[in-house]
Every structure is written in structure tokens, then in C-alpha cells.
Amino acid sequence: MSETIDAPAAAPVLGTRWEHGFAALGPAFFTDLRPTPLPAPYLVSRNAALARSLGLDPARLESAEAVTALTGNSVPEGSRPLASVYSGHQFGVWAGQLGDGRAILLGGIETPLGVQELQLKGSGLTPYSRMGDGRAVLRSSIREYLGSEAMHGLGVPTTRALMVTGSDQPVRREEVETAAVVTRVAPSFVRFGHFEHFSARERYDELRQLADYVIDKFYPECRATEKFTGNAYATFLEQVSERTAAMVAQWQATGFCHGVMNTDNMSILGLTIDYGPFQFLDAFDPNHICNHSDDAGRYAYNRQPNVAYWNLFCLGQALLPLIGEQELALAALESYKTVFPRELEARMRAKLGLADEQPGDRELIEGVLKLLAAGRVDYPIFWRRLSHFVGGAGVDSLRDLFLDRQGFDGWLRLYEARLPADRHAAAVAMLSINPKYVLRNHLCELAIRQAKLKDYSGVETLLRLVQSPFDEHPGDEDKAGFPPDWAAHIEISCSS
Structure with missing residues (x-):
């Protein structure tokens, strides 16, 4: 008779080693509580690049176990959910006690990047919710998910986002929307x-x-x-x-x-x-x-x-x-x-392709910013076209951005006189700091409209673009163009 050998249990989705440095501060700093479950949670998107950086398996994040845990419907083994208390000034006015009104910290996990804390935003009421409902909506969760990854792709220090899950549970903002939870990642969420x-x-x-x-x-x-x-x-x-x-x-x-x-x-x-x-x-x-x-x-x-x-x-x-x-x-x-x-x-010198500091640089920077402001010139498109111009492209597409062509021509003569002899090297450097793809409001809005219909392909496309915003991405050029007229009427508020 053959011997039956049980297969080893799969490792937990989020790893087995948790660190609870903030929780060690004691109960004056937080309230222990479990997230509030959402009905029938589903995966909206998972950030495979970040998962790999954390030593996690991106495929495991698609599992029911991961969706359940990172929606707050179950508590990962080894975690210690809590909401922290803080205060603050809001719009310049002392607001008194605030706190994690819709975010719950699970704790820190050991990763190749060091200990990284995981926080569920939109995971239900806490003692610090005040007049809020403790929830986040799909719209705002997608914006945070893509926004934080866009900033990381641009090299700006930021919290990051590992995952977005959704539920059809209604949540009222300016209108009735559906609930979502975004998993935020940072070494610490301590604030001023x-x-x-x-x-x-x-x-x-x-x-x-x-x-x-x-x-x-x-x-x-x-x-x-x-x-x-x-x-x-x-x-x-x-x-x-x-x-x-x-x-x-x-x-x-x-x-x-x-x-x-x-x-x-x-x-x-x-x-x-x-x-x-x-x-x-x-x-x-x-x-x-x-x-x-x-x-x-x-x-x-x-x-x-x-x-x-x-x-x-x-x-x-x-x-x-x-x-x-x-x-x-x-x-x-x-x-x-x-x-x-x-x-x-x-950083502005780098955007101009100027590797060293020289007298007159500040005036050169201020001069182009004044021209951009006077003509309300598209900010990312100007810098990308300038990068290509330095690399040998024609000047017409650059000049066409300005109503004051004479003023721009005068600035351009000063700029060309300041450029280094190796313009090719300067252009290469500029293309690595002046992005082709920026997470514009209208791109987010279009992806959110699709997501509300359970089509998350727009979210996945934007995630891919903003994670490598300096690359050309053939076939996606429409995401690098001018915003449509209706984009100027998009309104975002503190509920966004």
C-alpha cells in the first residue's frame, strides 16, 4: 500500500513575515479594528511590476484569496489591522482630531525593498470617520492607483498602489457610485x-x-x-x-x-x-x-x-x-x-538639456515659463517637442505652440546659444526626463467610464504607459496628444 503524502500548503499571498513597528507604539496612537467586508468583491487591477519589486507573485494577486484579503473581507495571517489617529490643518484652519477615516493599516511586510506597509483605503468605518462613510469609490480608487504609479514612473517620491478591488455596493458621493478598495504601499504612512x-x-x-x-x-x-x-x-x-x-x-x-x-x-x-x-x-x-x-x-x-x-x-x-x-x-x-x-x-535645467550651471540660466528658465503661461501652451507637449528639436527635428511644430512667435524666436536664439556642443547627447537626456505620456485628467476619465462598465482595459493601458512614460509605445500615440475641449470642464474635488 502506497503512502499518502500531503502537499505542502501554499505560502500566504502576502508572505509570512510581518512587522508591526507602528503598532508597537501602543494604543494611544491607533485603534485596533478589522476592515468592514464588501459584498462580492472582484479584481479591477493588480500592479504586477510593484508586486515583483515586493517579492510577491503577480499571478497570486488575481486569486480569490488575494481579492478577499485586499478588499478587507478577510484578515491576512500575521497582520494587525488598525486605524491611526492624527490631527491637522485643513485649508489653513486647525481642524482638530482627524485620523484614518477610511484607511486601515495591515502592517508591514518584509520585501527586497525593505519593510513596506500595506494600507487598505476604502475599507470601512473607523473611529475617525467623522461624518464620512469609510468607503472609497471606484473612480477615486482608480485615480489614486494610476496617479501614484504615474508619479513613480516620473521618478517623484510617492506612496504606491498594489491593487484595486471593487464591489457593486452603492456609495453616495455627488451621485451614487460603487465601492472600491485600493491597497497602498509605503515604508510608512506617518504624517505631519x-x-x-x-x-x-x-x-x-x-x-x-x-x-x-x-x-x-x-x-x-x-x-x-x-x-x-x-x-x-x-x-x-x-x-x-x-x-x-x-x-x-x-x-x-x-x-x-x-x-x-x-x-x-x-x-x-x-x-x-x-x-x-x-x-x-x-x-x-x-x-x-x-x-x-x-x-x-x-x-x-x-x-x-x-x-x-x-x-x-x-x-x-x-x-x-x-x-x-x-x-x-x-x-x-x-x-x-x-x-x-x-x-x-x-530640474528645469535638466528639462532644457543643460548639464551644467551657468550665469543666465535662471533668466532662460523664467523666460520660457513666461512664454508658456502667456500662451497657455500645453506643458508636457512643449517639453517633448523641445527635446526632439534639440535632437534635430524641425522647429515648426514647436513654434506652432506659441501665439507670440516673435517672443519665442527670441528666446530660442538665446537657448540655442546656451546648448552644449553635443546636442544629440542633450536630446537623449531630455527625452529621459520630459515624458511623452502624462496621466491627464481626460485619460483617467475615459478609463473610469470603461471601468464602470466592468471593462478594465483602459486602466491596464494607462498603467502600462505611466510606468514607462518616456518610451515611445508605438500604437498608443493618441494618449500623448492634446486634450479634447471637454477635458477643460472635468471637475475634481475632495471627494475625488
Whole structure:
């Protein structure tokens, strides 16, 4: 009689080793709770490239087990679901206690990229939902899924998205829509608002505990520096300021509008986080407001750098009980004012194909931006055509973008005189930084319309394009053209 040998059990979809560093902070920082299940969940899209980077099997993410777990209908073995509490300033006004109102952190998994936390956005009510329903809709989930991957493809620091699942459960926003959950991935989801929460309540032991956790895990060099007389908390504030400055410089160079830069939407790691009413610029308008809810234009494109500094100032105020001296906190913030313009100018020079810094570069950059603004020239198309022009293409398609041809011709003469001798090398470099494909609002809108009919091919096409936006992708040229007239009437708000 032959012996029966049981086959080994398949490894869990998300791996077997979880890390719960944030949960170790204790109950003052979060509430333990399970996600609220959704009826009959289904897969909308999974991010195979990110899955492989995390050491996960993309095919396993298509399984019923993965869909169930990453919708919140089951709790993965080894995870510890929780919603964290934080506070913050919203549209410049202190809003008091906020928190994860529709997001639940499962914990961190060990990956080739280091420990990465998984968070389910849209997974149901939490103690911090306030007047919300704890849900996300298919529309907003697709936007975040594609938006975060578009930013990653462009090289901008960002949270990422592993998966979107959907359900036919109705959710009311401006109209009745259907529910969805997006799995977000980041080393940490700690925000400026976490620090504001404990500082505002004068809970300084918890404030120090949180700061020590973040410093030891993500900013250990702060312990060794002699700057600020060995004050690790001042050094921490300086490093957060510098990371934030570099990130916002990339936003501006890329033409990215966040839309709702509240302090609770600012990552302590200098990552782009919370993709709501975001937009990549079509026509270049420095005053563009992408958030339909932003009546005063607080978060307009050209105001983002100053708002980021304002938010950092709020973080500095929150950390002041640990830093000890106001002068030290102000000194720690000061580097933002040098890092941001330096980083932005370096990125704009790179977009122009200028490898080194020379006198007159700032005037050259400001000159072309003024021309772009005056003619409301399409921002991504201009830079891509300029790249091809430097590589030897004709000038007519570039000049045709401008109403003020004489003004552009004058700028172009100055620019050509500044170009390096090896224009081919410059063009190659420019084509690697000026994308052909940008996640424009109308492209998202078309993919969302298809997805509402259970056709996810548009989502998959955009995911492929935004993950390698500098490639040519023959056959997809229609996704790199000018937006249609109706795109100007798309409205995105804080519910997006």
C-alpha cells in the first residue's frame, strides 16, 4: 500500500513575515479594528511590476484569496489591522482630531525593498470617520492607483498602489457610485498631522515616542550629527524640510498639482501621499486650481511651494516641545528656502538639456515659463517637442505652440546659444526626463467610464504607459496628444 503524502500548503499571498513597528507604539496612537467586508468583491487591477519589486507573485494577486484579503473581507495571517489617529490643518484652519477615516493599516511586510506597509483605503468605518462613510469609490480608487504609479514612473517620491478591488455596493458621493478598495504601499504612512495631534494635546511623552520611532527607523543619521548642538529633533525637522523641498521641486518641474495640501496629507518621509483632486497640467497656467472645492485657490499650482513651507512651519511648532528653542526650530526650517529653489532650478535645467550651471540660466528658465503661461501652451507637449528639436527635428511644430512667435524666436536664439556642443547627447537626456505620456485628467476619465462598465482595459493601458512614460509605445500615440475641449470642464474635488 502506497503512502499518502500531503502537499505542502501554499505560502500566504502576502508572505509570512510581518512587522508591526507602528503598532508597537501602543494604543494611544491607533485603534485596533478589522476592515468592514464588501459584498462580492472582484479584481479591477493588480500592479504586477510593484508586486515583483515586493517579492510577491503577480499571478497570486488575481486569486480569490488575494481579492478577499485586499478588499478587507478577510484578515491576512500575521497582520494587525488598525486605524491611526492624527490631527491637522485643513485649508489653513486647525481642524482638530482627524485620523484614518477610511484607511486601515495591515502592517508591514518584509520585501527586497525593505519593510513596506500595506494600507487598505476604502475599507470601512473607523473611529475617525467623522461624518464620512469609510468607503472609497471606484473612480477615486482608480485615480489614486494610476496617479501614484504615474508619479513613480516620473521618478517623484510617492506612496504606491498594489491593487484595486471593487464591489457593486452603492456609495453616495455627488451621485451614487460603487465601492472600491485600493491597497497602498509605503515604508510608512506617518504624517505631519500625527505630530500635531500629540503636541496640540500637550501629550509630550507620546510626541517624543513618535519622534524617536520615526528617527530611529527612517532618520537614524539624526542621532550622530553634531549640528544644532546635537539636537536630534532639530536635525530631524531640517531633514524632513529638505526632503519635502526636493519633492515639491519635482512637483513643480513635472507640472503636478496635488490639490489638497493639508498638514494631514503631508508625509513625514517626503513622499507624495493622498491622491484626491490631483492633476497634471495640460495648458501651462501658474494659477491653475485643480481642486473644485478650493474656492480661494489656496492650493493652486504656483502656491504649492509656499504651502509646503507653511506646513513645515506647523510641523516645527508641533516639534518645538522636543526641540526646546524656537530659534533652533526656525534654523532647521531655513534650509527649505535654499533646497527648494536649488532643486527646482536643477530640474528645469535638466528639462532644457543643460548639464551644467551657468550665469543666465535662471533668466532662460523664467523666460520660457513666461512664454508658456502667456500662451497657455500645453506643458508636457512643449517639453517633448523641445527635446526632439534639440535632437534635430524641425522647429515648426514647436513654434506652432506659441501665439507670440516673435517672443519665442527670441528666446530660442538665446537657448540655442546656451546648448552644449553635443546636442544629440542633450536630446537623449531630455527625452529621459520630459515624458511623452502624462496621466491627464481626460485619460483617467475615459478609463473610469470603461471601468464602470466592468471593462478594465483602459486602466491596464494607462498603467502600462505611466510606468514607462518616456518610451515611445508605438500604437498608443493618441494618449500623448492634446486634450479634447471637454477635458477643460472635468471637475475634481475632495471627494475625488
